[in-house]
Amino acid sequence: MAPSRPRPVLLLTLALLAACVALTLGQKWNPLNDVFRREHVDNPKTIATNNNAYCNRMMWDRVMYWKYSNTFIHETPENITKVCTTEGVANGPYRYESKNEFNITSCTFNPWSISYTGISSSQKIVIACWDGLPVFYVKSK
Ligand SMILES: *[C@@H]1O[C@H](CO)[C@@H](O)[C@H](O)[C@H]1NC(C)=O
Numbered sequence: 001m002a003p004s005r006p007r008p009v010l011l012l013t014l015a016l017l018a019a020c021v022a023l024t025l026g027q028k029w030n031p032l033n034d035v036f037r038r039e040h041v042d043n044p045k046t047i048a049t050n051n052n053a054y055c056n057r058m059m060w061d062r063v064m065y066w067k068y069s070n071t072f073i074h075e076t077p078e079n080i081t082k083v084c085t086t087e088g089v090a091n092g093p094y095r096y097e098s099k100n101e102f103n104i105t106s107c108t109f110n111p112w113s114i115s116y117t118g119i120s121s122s123q124k125i126v127i128a129c130w131d132g133l134p135v136f137y138v139k140s141k
């Protein structure tokens, strides 16, 4: 008897079904945007005693303790998404630089203290967009 094999047709059908459900619900199906929100959007900013405590808590809560550095943007997803269209200027392939400054907190791992150091500032951000939605955080400037 032949061993059972994965069925690509079945998987494709399921993927199309998921896409249809997303379209029916009137939302764009963009898993990378979901990841972007989890990793980079925190609005309003989660309360912590200071920026270092903020970073240590957030990197743990958002399951990013494997990352060397990460930036959180304290703005609504809707307002960040506008950087992909009217509130941004094209800056390389798929990249947009915001016209306005955003309140952000940058977290960087410090190997000496084995913890994160946080710095908050107001800066322009550069993000990568796909299909009108943010998918990657590039940098602040
Ligand atoms: C979104 O951006 C607009 C225009 O920059 C600003 O007036 C508004 O306060 C922002 N919304 C929120 C919820 O921060």
Ligand SMILES: *[C@@H]1O[C@H](CO)[C@@H](O)[C@H](O)[C@H]1NC(C)=O
Binding pocket: 101, 102, 103, 122
């Ligand atoms: C950024 O934070 C400052 C200080 O908390 C606040 O006054 C300002 O309105 C914020 N800016 C934006 C764009 O949300």
